[in-house]
Amino acid sequence: MRSTKRARIANQPDNPESARLEEHARSSKKQKTNASEPDPTIDEPGTDSDEDAIYFEQSQRLVTSTLNPRENEPADYGTIELIRLENFMCHSCLEMKFGPFMNFVVGQNGSGKSAVLTALTLCLGAKAAVTNRGGNIKSFIKEGEHMAAVEVHLRNRGDGFRKEVYGDTVIVQRTFNRDGVNSYKTKSKSGKTISTSKKELSDIIDYMSLQVDNPMTVLSQDLARQFLSNSSDEDKYKFFMKGVQLDDLYALYQNLKGQQSVIESVLESKDEDIRELEEDKEKAEKRFRMLKETENLRHNVRDLLLKLAWAQVADKEKLLDTIKNEIAGLEQAQLELQKTSEDVEKDIKTWDQKVEEAQAAVRSSSESNSPLNEKRKELEEKLNTEAEKLARVQQSERTADQQMKAIKARIDKAKRDAEAEKERLADAEGGKHASLLKEKEQLIEKKSQLSREQSELETSLETEATTVSSTTAKAHAAIDALKRKERDLQTAKETLQNLTSGHSNNLSVYGQNTQVLLKSIEKSKWKARMPIGPVGLLVKLKYQNWSSILEKQLSRVLSGFVAFSLEDKDQLMNLVHENGCDHSVFYSSPNSFRLKEPADGYLTIMRALEIENEDVRRTLVTTYNIEQTILVEDHVEARRTMEACPENVKGCYSLNRQRRGNGFSIRMGQGSGGVDPIIGHTGPSRIATNVEEQIRVAQENVNALEGDLSNEQSKYNVLRHAVEISKNKIQQYTTKKHTLRTDIQRIEDKLEELVGKLQQNNTETQLGKLESAIEVHEDSYKKYVGQQQDIANDKQRHIAMENELKSQIETLRSQINESESQTKVLQAAHSSAIQQRERAVLKQSELLQKLHQQKISISDREARMTEIEQGLPGMKKEAEEVGPRVNLRTKETAAEMESRLEQLNSQLEKRDARIGASTEQIAKDFADKTEKYNEAGKEREDLKNLHKALNRAFEERMERWFYFRKHISVQSRLQFHLLMSEREFDGKLVFDHTNGILQLKVQPTQQATDTQRNAKTLSGGEKSFSQICLLLALWEAMGSPFRCLDEFDVFMDAVNRGVSMGLIIKAARNSIGKQFILITPQDVSTKGIDETADVRIVRMPDPERNQTHIRVRAR
Template structure:
């Protein structure tokens, strides 16, 4: 148990060193700073008896645990020879950079993780390294022993200097590794003007970016890593080392011991707390003297209050009168309230009456508008004069073309008739000549000639019959072909009708499904599965506000007559959604697409409830905004921005739209119920175009529909049944057409076969006629033969003319047949135009009185609307006045009930108030005599009692707090002494152990009463009875070795990860120096997570130990920037 207590004491000592430093931050160095060590008390204030008792406890403790601690130290020393200490993961110095610092222009020193020797001749700047460490880590300039202010460290001839230290920052206990990384670079720059600044960087960004420039951050780093550069034991400078060796006194050594182990810091804090306790005791004593005075004041106030109670009875009368006064006011207020209630009821009746007049006027206006709309509708239906004229123009052009072609055909026929007459005359003349020549032939050839003529006549007749049959057959084939084409056209039309019916049936089926789905989830009118999509929208985490939509769920139509126009104009907008952050567009689009809504319309806009009234047309002009009921203000603004619903105007017809554009200033776009869009351009031009109707499958067909879902489904199912019935009737008709077409095709094939046979006969007859003609020519004499050939040519010419005449005659017949229906159609168009003109004249005649009637109705509506507004304003004022009075009455009633229960009184408030004033005047007279009112005296009693109670309570609380604080301080003082006792014992034993390494014996004598520390050393190891020596009697080497042993003993109790020692061997001989160095190196090598930086002007063997890094300083004037080092 004793061993564990000792070890616990050492651990506690190490932890205290780091935990207390943050409470005492050092001030920032400046140019003219002259820092000196303030004298400190060595221990908390105790009485002499307490000190003596503590000293006795120290001696008993030392006697009890001396041998145990000695054994632990020896065992630890034995273990050190066999192991190497762990490398510190953070808090040790990796590198120092000096720029224009003391004698260094630019020098960099790389340190090893454990043992570092910095060697060099005098003046080479070795001690500047330790000064740089202290300055860079925020130490006081005075602690370096090298100057009185920062500017004294600037190299001569320069105006600024900089010191930078790189600290290791690895492992789980690293300081903010996420920001700094594996190393921290602390750079301090100061100028000869007195300015000083820090730059703290991290290895995470390769020391490029300054993370902090605050002294507080440096303090946090040094506190976290337990770096104590102002502790003389941590950094023993050259001057301190020499002074300590040469002339340090026991009191100085004791103070050095306290400072090095941070006991002085704890002592100062405890002194401050004890001083506060003394001050608190003084405050308690001063407060205690106030209690009798407060008690006396309370007693006097009670006496005055008893004297004032005599006047209380008279003031009770005032209270009763004030109660009566309150209910007198209530009675008057009630009369006022009843009068205003009557006025309010009268206002309601006036509003009802005015509303009745307005409704009547609006009904008249509606009737007039309905009649006007009826006439306008008739005009719209008859507004086809342009199309009739176009038809008439096209028919006339067609007729003109056909008549021209007909005249050309008749001219050709006339020419052919003339040519035919000439052919007939020539044939007749040639025939007569042939007959004359043939008569001259001899009788013996007459019989052969007659037979030849008979055969020729027979062949000619037979040819004509077969050619006629061929023409008839060809005509029949042509007619049947035309009929087949007609049937094919009819068949295609029937098939097209069947396809259209099939599409219509599919569309109606989709509509029914959509309506049934909408009936289950009304929101699904605007998209597929929107009820599920909205659930996902509610669950999603949005960057901006939750998306709003679909917009159509917030919009209703007031007048169903505008439904079709609004579906076309706003249909796309009704299914839209709106987001306030552009980053929400993509996730919203994915949600909607996941539920079957392809290409959703998403609007990105901020919630801006701007004033749109300036953009609206006059009140009598309809706009989409005025015929819609929108239940969300932001939706109104979105529709204004997207569709201009506040400024787009509406009319029943295109004519009214044109009139509105001509007469109303500021109206530029008008939509009419006949689905026309009219626009006026800034330069005065107009443009009118038709609006495309919705497809039957478009969802927008179900927007703005007043009919209930059940009725719509019934209508759609009836439509579906009708379409299906019509679809069934098409198939028989298609079969009939196919049957007729097949029969015609068969007939054509038969006719084509007959045509082939007849054509063969015709060719055969032509061949026979040619043979007979050749025979006749051979038999005829030369003159007859020439005449016959001439006649044959004329006959062939005649036949050609007849063939041409026949073709032209057929073309003429076709043109006449085509011209006849055109004439009939032209006549019908003329009649329709005449009827339309007559109706237009009649409509204009009807429209004039209707427009006058509508104008009168509008004025009547405006008149009664003004009356209604005035009545509503009066009603509002009456209601407001009634509400104010009722509210006042209720408030007065609540207040009166807090005063008393209702009191019946016939007196006026004025008479009651007068009586109250008389009694109060008598009470004031009494107050003037006594100097205080009854309330003031009561208040004085209360305040003096509260002051007395408060003072007593405060005294009690402070006493209790002081008692607890004193107990805590006693406990802390005991702990402080226990801590000092442990440190003292371990330092003694450690010192004796290190002396034994040289063969010396010695001890440390602590006198905590006199605050002294004496070293006793016996150097004659051969003589066990040799007397110990005072340090002043030792040689230089012995004194230096003893000091090193003391310093190393104190290092054992030090929690700081670095130890710095400057010129420790200045007075040592080679033997003592060698042993001291071996001891320090072995101790340093075995120490866990500690770094040693030792400066010596003497050479150090490069093979002193593994892991020892030796830095040899060179003259700074050589201009080197990187120091070489030799690793042993």
């Protein structure tokens, strides 16, 4: 396949480039054969045949790439997309965009073209001195400005640098000012600042291979002028070595060579140390061979050590057996505790359920109080409103009283004046006028008397209305009490009826479907034995007065069943659920238990009951502590007893003398202790007691409740009769009030007639004026009297409304108190359930603590056992290393053996002292010195191996370095020849690596002579063209993604400039993925170069020409 391809390439003579390359390869080989030139590879390994093979291989590759050119593609990253300058050198604000391939920057002299490359170099981290344009960074700031900024946009596609952070473009920005502040920023494509660290910039430059400090990557104007016009052969060779970075690689290898010299010096010192260590080892070995005199004593020590080793093994084996026995006992105890803990855990779950039920009942009862409380608040608000209205009415009443008193005073004064005038007139006119006045006074007196009666009647009406209101409120409360008594009596009668009719023996009193459950129990098979229950059938009560209290407190067990194994308990619970029952199931452990009862003088629940079944007794004891809960009828005495904290007493029940059948629960404690009410059981009894006794107690309860009901009815009747009497009185007072008002009206009419007569007789007299004034004042007084009456009526109405509201509030309070009492009862039940649960939790905690301690004890012993078991094989192995197991004398212990061993060791130490050191010390000294000698020898060998490895690495790297230099040299020669052939020149590069010389030899192909001219004999244009070809050839060996050249055509004539530009563009198109930025003052468009897809022309704005003098900045 390869030979066919080569043949196809060779058979294409029409391609001038391939022909020139093949001809150049043949001529180069011929020159090599004739040895007409000095050997350029004198200092490197290999032969001329190696270079010829490389030359031929690269020639073929170059021919292939020329015949089959690849389409140029932009590099994924590293090329320059945009440069932006701000206040930099001569530019205030300049932005230049570049293409990914060939870019020409054109402009007149002075337009600031070179500033672009200077800005690129500085922005990518170079120092100011590298540019040859300024001594420090501040010198690049435009005259008259304080700060400058340079920004470069780098392409970042494909596998670019941190693509997920920067995006398709990396923006590098450098800002500096005249104060010396200098900073870098790296930004993403969106302009977001990613970093302000120069290290980030260094990472970007390393990743993208941006060789800004390489003089061949960015040839500034001075470097380009020097390279193209004045560079010597040595300078060209230096440019070549720096451009392809062979100088840096050579410096690193030389540093590696220096490290080898250090290792050689270390090896010399190591040899001296090893000789000294060898002498020390020989001396120690000589002393060790002298230890022969203590062998018998050491033999005795070894025998004793053997016995001691096996004695210690025997002691450990005995200890191991002891620990195993202890663990077995602890594990048995742990199983018993675990079983008890499981039982308590089930009790806790049962109490959790009861706590939730009690909490729900309390919540329901509390919620039922809310409407009553809201109604009470509403009535209280109305009461406050009525109180405010009453206060305003009373204020109006006081104001009217004051006005009436003032008018009354004026009336009295006018009457005194009128009396005086009457006496005067009586003397003057005889007795007629006096008679009329006397009749008038009598009528006024009678009217006053009737008004007083009317006022007294109003007061009586107000008093009776208040009495009716308060008595009505009391009657409502009496009705509520009467209804409660009726309910209690109804319940008591139902209980008595059940007892007398025999219904109390019905199993339904223990819960629904009890009969069905008993049949299911009889049909089932049980692991231990058939459960018993309901428990109430197996318990008898000795003291009937405690029936309701104990029925309430022992309710859960009395209706429950007792199982005799945990499996039977679970089975019975399933039967309970299947039959729709709610009975509790208890487990009776077969383990015996001991009771701790108080003194005989105390009546406990257990002493008040007859319990023949031991399992029932155990269940009641473990569930309710009946052996330590005492019964005291009197509540005061019960509290006093509990305050004394009698021994083995945990709780106490007492009777409530105020409410029959109820009681109190008193918890253990000093002082007042904890007291909770007990609402007694009111249903049929579940404890098997004497039926006649139950009937007697029930009948007494009915009789007592009937008496209480009669008393309550009498109280209600008295209050109701009082209300009716008060209402009758109000009716009588109201009738009499209307009669008095009619009488007063007749008297007022008659007075009006008399006043008219008196006015006719006394029209012009002073008496008439006085009587008129009296009449006016009396009319005003009557008006206020009427107002006072209205105010009194309003006052009475508000008082009655206020009393009615108070009565309703009192009734609601009574209902609320009754509901709250019920809530407190439920709260007491809730608290009791919580206490029972807390007791169970406390017991469980104690059990878990005991289990934890048991586990710790077992764990400690197991750890000790494991430690012994793990250590025992080691001890046996160590003992076996001393010697085989021996039979020990039972009387001699390990401690005694240790004592004898100490004595023998003491004798051995005395003998060792005679020779200056112990056997162990001498042996240790010999072993240590031998080890040091061996380690030193090993270190020396390791160092020698390292030295050899470094030598090999250095030789391999230098061989690769020479090979790399040879490849690059051959490639550069081929490229140079190809480029020079563009103008029919036969160009050659001659490398003298030994002397560091790079020569250019050029000859036009038309000349027949074999001699070639060097660069100094060429014309200016030919020389510049040759240097351009050299630069392009060297650029092909560079790894940087872009190349920059400033004023490359400054020494060329028009012909060479045009050819050079075409040559550069062609070379750029053949350099896949490389970017070129060329600066020229010439207008390239006049040279036939136009913008295409891969050629971009960037034109600089014309410089300012209105300067009157040259600006020179002081340095």
